[in-house]
Amino acid sequence: MKVLMCGNEVLAEASIMAGCRFYAGYPITPQNELPAYMSRRMPEVGGVFIQAESELAAINMVFGASLRGVRAMTSSSSPGISLKQEGISYLAGCELPAVIVNMMRGGPGLGNIAPSQSDYFQATRGGGHGDYRQIVLAPASLQEIVELTMYSFDLADRYRTPVMILGDGILGQMMEPVVLNPESRSSKPGIKKDWILDGCKNRAPRVIKSLFLGEGELERLNQRLQLKYRKIAEEETRSEVLYGDDSTIILVAYGTMSRVSRNVVEGLRKQGKKIGMLRPISLWPFPEKELKILSEKVDKFLVVEMSCGQMVEDVKLGIECKRPVHFYGRSGGGLPTEDEIMRELMTIYSSSLP
8 A cells, every 4th residue: 555655754664664663863954754753653663762962962872772782773964964973983883783864955064954965975985084984875766765764774784884875855855655565675674683782691791892902903993894895885786777778878866866867868768869877876885887887888977966066976986987977966955957957968968979
């Protein structure tokens, strides 16, 4: 059965379906429907909801719940996520699973409450201090929010790492019909957590920490983390390619902008234009292999973002600068329209004709 819900509420319900039983957060627009929904639903499923006194407190509460082995989540929007960065680095350093939701808004600073994609660098580069990465998933529809939210909790447990779901104000506020079916999951909770701190009765004590002062200890930790990150990159990269076989230009966009860009591509295809599209679903790990394959077939790329240009750098790196990469974006809550993207695309397309 389909139900009509807003994106923030869909994400909250999907996290409960995934087994999340601890949520701590602090209000900030445009994600407030998520904690409001959790405040009602978590007690109903035997979970814990805490409206923390600050974003810093919320991420550290998630840290504590994860230590105990509970599936835990927090959510916020851009400036609130900035305040959580130290805690996310601690989660990575202690190899603790957690899910963090960022429904992006305009920045920098307090910015505004309009949708944006200007936190890409912050999300995909870790954001906090140290040599760590976090898995970043970017849904483009509310039904995909269901799938990726449940997937994110599985990934967090499987790799003992923080996972970020990166949306924006449009995805959080929009309403679409969705199917909420826990039985449709590709995997279910059940990973043995033999590292949790649950009291050391009849077993040796356990220590989880991110402070390593002995000679070479911290370097060995970082080397182990890098091996894990390489494994994640090999096994957990996700993307969607449209018309990759015969296109001369590939449009690259994620999240909300991929919805707008898809309409442009489909419209130009009906006019006989050889335009294709790549939609990264995992922003880290980034779909570099798919980009390299496309770079051997197409002439040019156009990256569309609600920012001044951030993912465009990963596209250039992914194709090793073998093809021209163009960019079109708007920032501060500006939303590139279909007409704007089409004009930019047709300018590039016309320059490619003999």
